[in-house]
Amino acid sequence: MADVHDRQTRSRNMAAIRGADTKPELFIRRGLHARGFRFRLHNRKLPGRPDLVLPRYQAVILINGCFWHGHECPLFKWPKTREEFWRNKIGGNVERDKRNQAALKVSGWRVGIVWECALKGKRRLQPAYVLDRLREWLEGDAADCMIEGQDQETTDTLA
Numbered sequence: 001m002a003d004v005h006d007r008q009t010r011s012r013n014m015a016a017i018r019g020a021d022t023k024p025e026l027f028i029r030r031g032l033h034a035r036g037f038r039f040r041l042h043n044r045k046l047p048g049r050p051d052l053v054l055p056r057y058q059a060v061i062l063i064n065g066c067f068w069h070g071h072e073c074p075l076f077k078w079p080k081t082r083e084e085f086w087r088n089k090i091g092g093n094v095e096r097d098k099r100n101q102a103a104l105k106v107s108g109w110r111v112g113i114v115w116e117c118a119l120k121g122k123r124r125l126q127p128a129y130v131l132d133r134l135r136e137w138l139e140g141d142a143a144d145c146m147i148e149g150q151d152q153e154t155t156d157t158l159a
Contacts, residue, residue, distance in 0.1 A: 024119045025051050025063045031131040037138065046109070048100030057138045059110040062101075066116045070094045073117040073149055105143070112137055112145035123149030 029052065032039065039061075040053040050060035066075040070090045079086045101111050112134060118125050130147055137145035 022063065022065070024065075024114070024116055027119060027127065028052070028061065028063055028114060028131070028134070031127070032134060035131065035135055037135075046107075047103035048097070050104070054138060057110070058108060059112060059138055060104060061112040061114065061134065062097075063114045064097075064116065068093055069097055069115075071115050071117065071148070073115065074123065075117045075121050075149075110137075110143050110145075113147070115146070115148040117149030118147045121149065125150055 029039075029041075032052070037054060038056070040055070042049045042051065043053045046053065046060065048062070051063045052061040054060070064071065066073050067077075068090070070076065070093060104111050114130065114134070117123055118130055119127070125147070133147055134145070
């Protein structure tokens with residue numbers, strides 16, 4: 001199936017997609033701040049420039065879009081056009097995510113991941129629940145935290 005937009009329009013649409021300050025990220029930031037957590041944003045010195053860095057808790061939080069990070073959920077669908085390009089692009093993002101998370105863990109950081117599907121779509125979780133799970137993880141001693149949309153095998157996990 002051909003793209004519904006001409007090349008210029010598609011380019012403009014793709015260029016407008018934000019890498020920082022997304023709606024899910026702003027929601028998590030506001031919610032954690034209201035619960036008394038203080039953090040730094042997008043620290044360039046850390047692998048992958050994590051969305052939130054909480055040095056007091058030796059933790060970072062990544063807020064991942066399901067499409068761009070290849071999450072196996074209903075919000076992710078492979079594009080029908082330029083399939084090879086998208087498989088390379090998204091596959092590269094997934095591999096880079098794995099390397100960055102491993103480097104963060106080796107450096108002593110705890111890594112929390114909030115997937116877009118936990119905050120958006122039919123399988124979204126209650127907003128307060130997501131923030132409470134993050135609070136519980138930050139104040140606990142679990143190494144990792146993953147929060148994804150409900151009705152999946154691993155709705156949210158603490159390791």
